[in-house]
């Protein structure tokens with residue numbers, strides 16, 4: 149089998165450019181398309197030149213369907229609205245769709261799940277090995293510690309440009325904690341505290357969000373008991389960890405049947 153032909157959508161974005169560099173350096177993958185939204189100032193530019201690796205002879209276009217028709221897979225770190233659209237096109241083309249986009253609504257999630265009847269979709273709020281391993285540790289810790297004795301709080305910080313909160317990673321870690329306790333995160337999460345909140349309710353999972361500067365991604369899961377605290381943390385220093393994880397996911401998914409998979413499946417941690 150030849151190299152896997154990949155399209156990067158959102159090619160001009162922070163992750164888009166990092167993905168172009170990752171595809172260029174990783175064995176088994178080849179860039180065959182780069183897509184931006186209609187009207188983008190990046191249309192017509194060479195994808196490699198924009199990403200700082202020199203000319204790769206792939207022009208950034210605004211026609212995802214045409215790009216997907218000649219590809220084996222798509223790497224998508226864009227917006228929820230665009231991701232839902234791309235999932236439909238990936239299903240039509242019956243190719244792999246790696247989704248890193250965060251901030252999807254329940255309706256968006258349902259649309260992506262529906263597309264996974266025909267597309268092979270790998271979706272995760274964080275594509276790094278470290279965060280996915282951390283989620284396994286969080287699940288174990290939450291299972292081992294009694295909810296009446298240990299309170300779980302999740303703290304995250306990201307750069308000033310991030311538009312969704314809590315981060316996809318914070319929600320992924322919250323879901324792992326809830327799973328460890330045999331609970332549903334939606335029923336247990338406290339997203340906001342302001343004013344006279346009253347005392348903390350046992351068994352809830354709290355989220356706190358910080359935004360500023362150029363922070364790539366900081367996450368801590370705090371298990372706070374009486375007289376002791378366990379803190380499980382991940383510090384992302386470079387976006388390359390997400391991009392390499394996404395290419396790895398695409399290569400893994402190439403041989404898989406249509407369906408909705410996670411990074412835990414890719415990494416053998418499920």
Ligand SMILES: NC(=O)C1=CN([C@@H]2O[C@H](COP(=O)(O)OP(=O)(O)OC[C@H]3O[C@@H](n4cnc5c(N)ncnc54)[C@H](OP(=O)(O)O)[C@@H]3O)[C@@H](O)[C@H]2O)C=CC1
Pocket residue numbers: 157158159160161162163164183184185186188225226227230247248249250251272273274275276316390
């Ligand atoms: N799962 C993971 O491991 C990670 C996930 N992320 C997530 O990835 C997403 C993107 O993050 P980031 O790269 O920082 O954001 P950026 O805003 O830098 O990049 C998004 C890109 O998508 C483009 N875009 C928007 N709509 C379309 C469309 N319809 N067609 C084609 N391109 C489109 C934007 O163009 P324009 O600016 O012109 O609108 C922009 O270039 C976020 O949801 C973020 O949370 C980020 C890092 C890791």
Ligand SMILES: O=C(O)C1=N[C@H](C(=O)O)C[C@H](O)C1
Pocket residue numbers: 250273274306310314315316317318364365366384
């Ligand atoms: O927007 C980002 O930058 C990031 N988004 C993801 C998230 O929402 O968790 C992953 C990473 O932390 C960077």
